[in-house]
Amino acid sequence: MSEAIVNKVQQNTKLVTLDLQKFHDDTPIEELDIKQFLFQELLLKEKDFREQLKEFGWSQYEGKNLCVHCSTDAIIAPWAWMLLTSYASPFANEVFLGKKEAFLHQLYQRKLEDYDWGQYEDKFVLLKGCGKVHVPDSIYMLATNKLMKRAKKIMYGEACSNVPVWRSNAR
Structure with a gap:
């Protein structure tokens, strides 16, 4: 047998995980x-x-x-x-007027504004929770706003235990 083994469940799933930690800037x-x-x-x-x-x-x-x-x-x-x-x-590196929390939001926001949200068209998106780096709540809100324009469903957490957040009625 020379046929490759294909995971059809993984290949055909519409579930995509988005880890907002990847937008984190490690600069102190x-x-x-x-x-x-x-x-x-x-x-x-x-x-x-x-x-x-x-x-x-x-x-x-x-x-x-x-x-x-x-x-x-x-x-x-x-x-x-x-x-x-x-x-x-x-x-x-940068001088910002305000507190650390506001600056963190702005750093994430800059990256999210330039991000390609089109890849989540008609997908079930899981915004990954719990991680090594704290992602501000305001960034989860911003990502949700962006995803609502494209995704079919938005969830929060982990694949094994997630919280449904939003589902499109039109899609």
């Missing part, structure tokens, strides 16, 4: 709360602010993504964020 993300550069953690004094930024050890962010924010109710002028970026950018 650091946060910097700029309240430390403010007078009494509330007031931005330009001369003091500039001096502190100049003396700060920016090299600690070499090769990392940096999320900057202010945890106090201080009013920060746009030029201050711009100045901070000018000091951090020679070291950090």
Whole structure:
């Protein structure tokens, strides 16, 4: 016998697993709360602010993504964020205004916007759950929105134990 063995179940299935972890960026993300550069953690004094930024050890962010924010109710002028970026950018891969969670969402979103969703046309899609890397809930929502335009059915979890999420009535 020279016929190859073919797994017809696997070959003819419409179930496709999408692991959102594959969109994860391993670049470390650091946060910097700029309240430390403010007078009494509330007031931005330009001369003091500039001096502190100049003396700060920016090299600690070499090769990392940096999320900057202010945890106090201080009013920060746009030029201050711009100045901070000018000091951090020679070291950090990217400087982002906001918290780590918002930046993570944006990193995933960039990749998902460029992703070929057409491959899920009329498929049963399983969005893989549980993994080594935490995928933000907002990314599962974004993927669901993208898949609803193409897939027949969307599920969450593992093939052996999944949660049905959505089914197309029109397909």
